[in-house]
Amino acid sequence: MFGLNAKDTRFLLIVVFLTLATPILLQPFPESSSLAQFNAGYPDLMQKFAIFGIFAIGFNILFGLTGYLSFGHAAFLGVGSYTVVWMYKLLSYNILPGLVLSIIISALFALVIGFISLRRSGIYFSILTLAFAQMSYNLAYSVLTPITNGETGLQVYTNDPQVLMGANSPTSPHLFGLVMRESVQVDMGGWLFTFNIGYYFCAIIAILAFYISLRIFRSPFGMMLRAIKTNQTRMNYTGLNSRPYTLAAFVISGMYAGLAGGLLAAMDPLAGAERMQWTASGEVVLMTILGGAGTLMGPVLGAGFIKYCENIFSKINDGILHSWFAFLPDGIENFLVTLVHPFVGKGWHLTLGILFMLVVIFLPGGLVEGFQRISRLFRSKRVKDGPRRKDPEHHPKSAPHVAE
Amino acid sequence: MTNSNLTRRGVLKTGAVTGAGLALPTIFTSRASAFTNEPTGSTVTFGFNVPQTGPYAEEGLDELRAQELAVEHLNGMGDGGMLQTFSSKTLDGTGILGKKVQFVTGDTQTKSDAARAAAKSMIEKDGVVMINGGSSSGVAVAVQGLCQEAGIIFMAGLTHSNDTTGKDRKKNGFRHFFNAYMSGAALAPVLEKAYGTDRRAYHLTADYTWGYTQQESIQASTEALGWQTVNNVLTPVGAGDFSSYITPVLQSGADVLILNHYGGDMVNSLTQAVQFGLRDKQVNGKQFEIVVPLYSELMAEGAGDNIKGVYGSMNWNWQLQDPGTKAFVKSFGERYGRPPSNSAHTCYVQTLLYADAVARAGSFNPCAVAEALEGFEFDGMGNGPTTYRAEDHQCFKDVLVMKGAENPTTKFDVLEVVEVTPRAQVEYAPDHPMFGGAEASLGECNDGA
Numbered sequence: 001m002f003g004l005n006a007k008d009t010r011f012l013l014i015v016v017f018l019t020l021a022t023p024i025l026l027q028p029f030p031e032s033s034s035l036a037q038f039n040a041g042y043p044d045l046m047q048k049f050a051i052f053g054i055f056a057i058g059f060n061i062l063f064g065l066t067g068y069l070s071f072g073h074a075a076f077l078g079v080g081s082y083t084v085v086w087m088y089k090l091l092s093y094n095i096l097p098g099l100v101l102s103i104i105i106s107a108l109f110a111l112v113i114g115f116i117s118l119r120r121s122g123i124y125f126s127i128l129t130l131a132f133a134q135m136s137y138n139l140a141y142s143v144l145t146p147i148t149n150g151e152t153g154l155q156v157y158t159n160d161p162q163v164l165m166g167a168n169s170p171t172s173p174h175l176f177g178l179v180m181r182e183s184v185q186v187d188m189g190g191w192l193f194t195f196n197i198g199y200y201f202c203a204i205i206a207i208l209a210f211y212i213s214l215r216i217f218r219s220p221f222g223m224m225l226r227a228i229k230t231n232q233t234r235m236n237y238t239g240l241n242s243r244p245y246t247l248a249a250f251v252i253s254g255m256y257a258g259l260a261g262g263l264l265a266a267m268d269p270l271a272g273a274e275r276m277q278w279t280a281s282g283e284v285v286l287m288t289i290l291g292g293a294g295t296l297m298g299p300v301l302g303a304g305f306i307k308y309c310e311n312i313f314s315k316i317n318d319g320i321l322h323s324w325f326a327f328l329p330d331g332i333e334n335f336l337v338t339l340v341h342p343f344v345g346k347g348w349h350l351t352l353g354i355l356f357m358l359v360v361i362f363l364p365g366g367l368v369e370g371f372q373r374i375s376r377l378f379r380s381k382r383v384k385d386g387p388r389r390k391d392p393e394h395h396p397k398s399a400p401h402v403a404e
Numbered sequence: 405m406t407n408s409n410l411t412r413r414g415v416l417k418t419g420a421v422t423g424a425g426l427a428l429p430t431i432f433t434s435r436a437s438a439f440t441n442e443p444t445g446s447t448v449t450f451g452f453n454v455p456q457t458g459p460y461a462e463e464g465l466d467e468l469r470a471q472e473l474a475v476e477h478l479n480g481m482g483d484g485g486m487l488q489t490f491s492s493k494t495l496d497g498t499g500i501l502g503k504k505v506q507f508v509t510g511d512t513q514t515k516s517d518a519a520r521a522a523a524k525s526m527i528e529k530d531g532v533v534m535i536n537g538g539s540s541s542g543v544a545v546a547v548q549g550l551c552q553e554a555g556i557i558f559m560a561g562l563t564h565s566n567d568t569t570g571k572d573r574k575k576n577g578f579r580h581f582f583n584a585y586m587s588g589a590a591l592a593p594v595l596e597k598a599y600g601t602d603r604r605a606y607h608l609t610a611d612y613t614w615g616y617t618q619q620e621s622i623q624a625s626t627e628a629l630g631w632q633t634v635n636n637v638l639t640p641v642g643a644g645d646f647s648s649y650i651t652p653v654l655q656s657g658a659d660v661l662i663l664n665h666y667g668g669d670m671v672n673s674l675t676q677a678v679q680f681g682l683r684d685k686q687v688n689g690k691q692f693e694i695v696v697p698l699y700s701e702l703m704a705e706g707a708g709d710n711i712k713g714v715y716g717s718m719n720w721n722w723q724l725q726d727p728g729t730k731a732f733v734k735s736f737g738e739r740y741g742r743p744p745s746n747s748a749h750t751c752y753v754q755t756l757l758y759a760d761a762v763a764r765a766g767s768f769n770p771c772a773v774a775e776a777l778e779g780f781e782f783d784g785m786g787n788g789p790t791t792y793r794a795e796d797h798q799c800f801k802d803v804l805v806m807k808g809a810e811n812p813t814t815k816f817d818v819l820e821v822v823e824v825t826p827r828a829q830v831e832y833a834p835d836h837p838m839f840g841g842a843e844a845s846l847g848e849c850n851d852g853a
Contacts, residue, residue, distance in 0.1 A: 044524035142611040142638065151542040151612035151641075152567065153516045155549050159843050172553055181553070194528070264517075268524070269553075270546055272516035310518075311525050314456075317509045319472075346456035346511060 008214060015210055015297070019203045022046055023193050030190035037320060040308055043183055043196035044267075048307045050202035051263045054209045056287045056299030058256020061213055062249050063285070064294035065222060067229035071126045071281050072113065072133030076106040076254045078140060078276035080261025082147070085154045085271045088173070092164035093156075095173050095180070095266040099259065106258020107251050114250035118243060121232065130278060137276040153272035173266050175201060180267055198267045205263065206300075209256060214296060216252070225249055257284075290359055292366025301367045309352045316344035439769045440555035440852030441531040448503040448768065450475065450755065451532035453523050453547060454561065456511040459642070459667055460539040462702050463747050467537050467561055468509060469740050470748035474755035477735070478505045485735040486756060489728040489784035494763040495756070501763060512538055516546035523547050527554050533768050534559060534758050537751050541565030541614045548577035555852020557770045559754040562747035564666075564698055566617040569798040571840030575849045576770055578777055578797045580719075580757065581750045582830070584618040585838055587697045587717040588625035590803035590825035594715060599660065599693055601630040606658035608649055608673060610665050611638040618664040620838060622697050626662075634658040639665070639673070646673040650680050659687040661694045670696060671706035678710040699806050701745045704818045711808030711818060718804045720746045720786050721821055729786040743816050753785045757792075771849040788827070795834035797846065803830050 004012060018025070026041035040046070059073055080102035087098030117128040140148040148154055156162075173180045180198035216222045227235055228242050235242050265271050274280065283306065291302025321340055325333040343351045363369045443449070452471045454464035477485045480497030487495055499505050508530045510522030519538065526532045527550075534557040538544050544563035551558035552574040560568055560579040564587070569579050595603075605626055609619040615638070623633050634656050639649050650673070653661055661682060665673050677683075677694055685692040696703075699716035722733045722743035732752065736744040744752070757777065765772035778794035787801035802824045809820040835842045 039529070042525060042528040044521060044528055048521065138640070142640070145613070145616075149613075151516075151540075151614070152545045152565075152572070153542060155546075155572075157571075158845065158847055268520060268550070270516065270520065270549060272542070272546065274515040274517050311521060314511045314522070315508065315525065319507075345509070346461065348511075349457065 002211065003215065004218070008218065011296075012211060012214060016207055019050070019207055020200075022049065022203065023195050023199065027191055027193055031192050032190060034324065037316065038312060040312060041194060043181075043194055043199055045307065045311050046196065046199040047202050047263075047267045048311070049304045050199065050206040051260050051267070052284075052287065052303035052307055053300040054202075054206050054263065055257055055260035055284055056291070056303040057206075057209055057213045057296075058253040058260070059284045060253075060288050060293065060296075060299040061216060061225075061256065062253035063288055064299070065217070065225035065229060066246050066249050068118070068121065068246060068250070069126045069285065070117075070129040070250070070253075071278065071285065072117075072129030072131075072136075073253070073257045073284050074276045074278070074280035075113070075133040075136040076110060076257035077261035077264070077280060078136060078271065078273065079106045079109050080258035080263075081265040081271035081275055082140070082154055083258075084262045084265035085156065085269060088156045088162070088265075088269055089154075089160040090163065092162050092166075092169055093171065093173050093269070094164070095175055095262075099262045099266060102258045102262030102265075103255050106261070107255045109258070110251045110254025111247070114247050114254070118246050118250060130281065133276060133281050134278055137273055137278070140273040140276055148271070148273060151273065153270050155270050173198075173269055202263055202267065205259070209259070210296070210300070213256075217296060221245070221248070286356060290356060290366055292368030295366070295368045298366045298368040305355075305367065306352065309348055309355075313344050313348035313351055314346070318345070438851075438853060439771075441527065441533050443503055443531075443533060443768055446503060447506050448500060449530055449532045450505060450507040450758075451510065451523065451526035451530065451535040452507055452537050452751075453510040453512050453519060453526065453535050454537040454751075455514045455539050455543075456509075458514040460514050463539045463562065463667075463700065463745065464512070464537070466702075466745045466748040467539065467751040470736065470744055470752035471507065471536060471755055473736060473739060474752045475505050475507050478756070478759050482739070483731075483735050486728050486732050486753070486785055489731050490756060490760070491783040492760050492764065495760055500759045501766070501768070505759070508532060512540075512543050512547075514540050514543060516542050519543040519547050520550050523550050524554075527551075527556060532556065533770075534773075536754050536758070537561040538563065539747060541568055542612070544568050544579075545572045548572065548574050552576045552847070552850055555770060555850040557758060557773055559751075559758055561751050561754075562700075564618070565614040566621065566838050567613060567840075569796045570617075570836075570838065571844045573796050573840070573844055573846050575774060575797075575846040578754070578757075578774075578792065578799075580754050580799045581747075582717075582719045582801070582803050583798065584614070584621040584697070585832055585836070586803050586830040587618070588621035588623075589830040589832075590717050590805055590823075591622065591695070591697060591715060592625035592629055593825070593829070594805045594823055595626065595695065596629050598715065599690075603631045603660050603690070604634050604658045604688065605631050605660045605662050606634045606653050606656055607636040607662045607664060608646070608653075609636055609638050610669055611640050614666065615664050617838065618697055619662075622662055622664065622695075624838075631660070639669070641669060643669065644672060646676045647680070649673070650677050650682070653677075653682065654685060654687070654692075657687065659690050659692055661692070663694065663696050665696070666698055666700075667703060668706070670703050674707050674714070675710050683713075699819060700747065701743075701816070701819065704808065705815055707808075708818075712810055714808045715822070716806050716819075718746050718806050718819070720749045721804055721806065721819065722749075723817060723821060724786060724804075724824075726784075726786060726788070728784045732786060749786060756785070757782070769851055771851045774849050788824075790827075793834065795846075796839065796844070800827050800831055802827050 023041050027039045029035040083102040083105050084098030113132045170179045183194050183196035186193045224245050287302035288299045292298025321337045325336045454467045456464050476482045512519035536559040538561040541563040544560040548558045558577040566584050607619050609615040663673050682692050694714050696716040699718050761773045761776040765776040777792050780792045783789045790801040805823040806819045807822045812818045
């Protein structure tokens with residue numbers, strides 16, 4: 001279906017199901033239990049999962065396929081956000097014009113930056129993109145204050161033109177009247193599920209983005225990109241000019257980033273300069289590597305993982321720790337709290353850092369490799385025939401499925 | 405390569421399934437509530453959104469301490485702190501409207517995005533009725549906008565930019581802290597007395613919104629004295645090395661350097677200016693002087709000896725001798741073994757003010773609370789008689805002019821109070837051009853219903 005083979009179709013359907021069921025899957029604990037702290041099914045975080053998923057999927061088209069490590073993708077994220085907020089200010093709160101324009105503008109941006117940066121490869125390329133992103137950040141932070149409103153961030157004021165704004169138009173981002181912020185809460189025997197319009201909008205776009213990326217992975221174009229990653233010099237010797245391909249990949253991933261930035265502003269009508277800072281660029285690199293660069297699902301998993309840590313672990317404070325260990329004698333309780341304290345609350349970076357190290361050392365293929373190992377463990381148990389089940393005659397293996 | 409088998413039936417089927425999936429959530433009805441996060445149980449939750457990581461983490465930590473203390477006092481634990489001296493007596497230490505106060509915390513990271521994400525998670529996940537704290541104007545403006553949209557009350561923490569209650573003012577947002585204009589207005593008479601009316605000032609300004617408003621305010625008040633402004637140079641935030649900015653100061657013929665910096669930037673620029681020997685120089689026949697418009701205890705600590713004799717302003721200081729300050733310093737000191745900073749004071753006071761407004765309004769509805777806070781006059785909170793002005797939700801109270809102490813005895817009294825500038829002197833019209841002019845408006849109250 002959809003121009004995919006059976007395996008990919010099944011994979012896509014699983015992704016669609018997971019995405020649509022996210023509000024339920026992320027609320028595994030009832031509200032009253034003490035584990036409700038770990039529930040992540042609230043609109044803002046779910047939106048972030050979908051949006052940063054898109055961001056990472058796009059980044060992976062460049063990094064995973066061509067091997068070009070861009071440290072400047074946050075610039076496109078910021079450009080997308082500013083575009084959408086400006087559309088709010090000039091036209092109305094309808095998110096559609098802004099989103100379309102954010103993709104176009106970030107594509108133009110990516111074309112310029114890519115055209116210059118792609119003259120070099122390897123570390124020089126990374127440094128060039130980083131320089132461009134930091135330049136954009138500093139411009140947005142102070143120099144271009146009239147356009148970006150500097151440190152405070154661009155937001156909509158009541159005296160903005162908003163020429164398309166009718167008398168009864170919603171006063172927060174909406175898609176033809178469907179207000180992004182609105183959600184439906186369902187209380188089911190202690191479990192509280194929040195179905196948010198904004199999340200479902202992001203989710204549908206994320207599925208589309210995922211589908212497009214799947215098609216790119218499977219296309220001759222994708223094959224060409226992988227060839228560039230494997231050995232660009234050899235490609236050049238065969239008389240093939242690889243730069244148009246890398247530039248196309250760069251622009252496509254820039255468009256993904258612009259779309260993600262636009263969606264951030266579509267969910268929350270504010271664009272801040274920090275979105276362009278190098279830490280934001282680094283974050284998407286982390287997401288992709290953590291999840292598994294070059295795989296389809298990996299970056300999405302990585303994005304979810306990092307956003308979960310950032311939003312859930314950072315909120316565990318000493319008070320909550322004490323309530324967890326309250327059943328223990330005082331001395332042990334305090335000891336345990338002191339032990340856990342550096343890793344939660346403001347120390348969530350530490351937890352993330354340790355997890356990142358563990359993943360890089362033990363699972364170089366990212367979280368996806370972890371899942372593969374687990375599934376292989378189960379699969380190999382089923383085929384227990386003979387002492388040497390691991391192919392004693394060394395038959396040639398087919399290339400691993402890239403979606404796995 | 406592509407094997408497209410897109411059939412009409414296939415498309416229709418998929419469309420129908422997707423449509424059904426999307427329509428599914430809408431058949432449920434939402435839970436009815438009169439306003440956002442109406443507390444229905446026996447508890448009410450506050451959200452304390454402070455920087456726990458990043459450049460202002462220390463400040464955030466102190467705010468958090470004060471807020472925890474405020475919650476204890478509201479719930480009747482501890483010695484009650486400022487509740488004993490607060491002029492309004494509706495709070496009796498049994499929580500608010502019979503509900504016990506709980507709190508959740510978030511990390512703003514001093515970034516607008518992260519702060520909004522933290523605030524959103526507190527609103528959507530933890531059901532907070534108000535958000536308090538923060539240590540940057542950019543963050544304050546961003547979170548204030550969010551709270552306005554979400555329909556809860558925002559009590560700004562340390563935010564000194566004119567914009568917070570100027571062009572970015574919001575009906576659901578309140579600021580207890582003073583602002584850049586007030587700093588300028590309070591400092592000017594002291595500077596006049598100390599340095600005379602014939603001075604040439606050179607500004608180094610942090611290159612972002614707060615820096616601009618701070619510089620604008622202090623330039624206006626010093627020029628009103630008759631001072632000349634030689635130059636205003638914007639410096640990047642977090643520059644670390646300011647030597648290239650300080651070297652041209654002496655050649656410019658200026659005899660006062662005004663550092664519109666905050667936090668680590670101020671510590672670095674002041675230290676370097678002193679190391680360059682600026683304060684030992686004679687220019688135009690006068691002693692060269694340095695002024696730092698906005699002080700905080702942590703900055704003063706960081707700058708060490710360099711701060712001696714340097715003038716600046718503060719919202720509040722623990723060395724004041726009124727009963728409210730004494731009660732607060734006592735309970736804070738007993739609990740944490742150190743005096744509170746002025747941002748801690750603001751956050752503490754705002755928690756109590758919010759609680760009191762709820763108690764007086766008899767409801768947690770943000771519109772009722774906002775109404776109770778607007779025009780509210782109170783005393784006993786360490787700043788003397790104070791008013792929450794209804795037009796822009798800015799608190800008006802006395803402002804402290806501080807000076808780096810010549811002989812500090814501990815690391816906590818490196819600043820000394822020079823003058824308590826009376827409130828009348830720092831007041832301004834709500835439609836002052838520095839505060840967005842006539843166009844700025846609070847907008848409508850939003851309770852999220």
